[in-house]
Amino acid sequence: MIQFDQVSKRYPGGHEALNKLSFHMPPGDMRFLTGHSGAGKSTLLKLIMVMERATSGQVLIGGRNVSKLPARKIPELRRDIGVVFQNHQLLFDRSVFDNVALPLIIAGYGHRDVGRRVRAALDKVGLLDKEKLNPITLSGGEQQRVGIARAVVNKPALLLADEPTGNLDPQLSAEIMRLFEQFNQVGVTVLIATHDLSLIARMPYKLLSLRNGQLVNAGGGDERE
């Protein structure tokens, strides 16, 4: 599903954020991406979403080499990738329903399909009864669940998350992780960048650990094994 071959990323200004990174994550896998602040976690996720381009090496997503993907093909790729951010980036001038519906409306789904899919996504994250509310009235954990519903409403094969529990207490963080596990159990490939080592210590998933732009567990194995 995700394959990096000797991928380096140098930002303008000369900083090398990633250095000859190689790993393979098969479809249906769930992994945590860890590393110190500035290690390159967000850069790695941005290369998968083609928000940034590799300076050298190849990034393959679902067998497609996205390093050279023409700009006009990027929206099609992104439709198959759900993304969850730490600050969830919800729009506070519209309802929970409308926030979750946004990716479907952009993709051109009809009214009936939108309603069906949005309610299915809200049901999965336990927020079906909150669809009419403005997300500003929800708790931090609930807002993050709206963000997750929006990320999965398109039924993406790949779900990426960048510090999705950064603002949440340990109990809410564990609930959010359980949601990611549920999506993984139905076949979604899941990659979660996190600083929260205590949260993931008891979870049975492999780590991709970065240090200064390099994998410290090269080959994609689990450094805890």
Ligand SMILES: Nc1ncnc2c1ncn2[C@@H]1O[C@H](COP(=O)(O)OP(=O)(O)OP(=O)(O)O)[C@@H](O)[C@H]1O
């Ligand atoms: N647009 C950019 N221009 C220049 N340098 C950048 C840019 N984005 C990131 N960097 C640099 O690349 C390195 C890796 O950054 P990145 O955001 O990938 O790290 P991270 O592991 O996600 O860190 P954090 O946990 O703090 O979010 C850092 O040194 C950062 O300053």
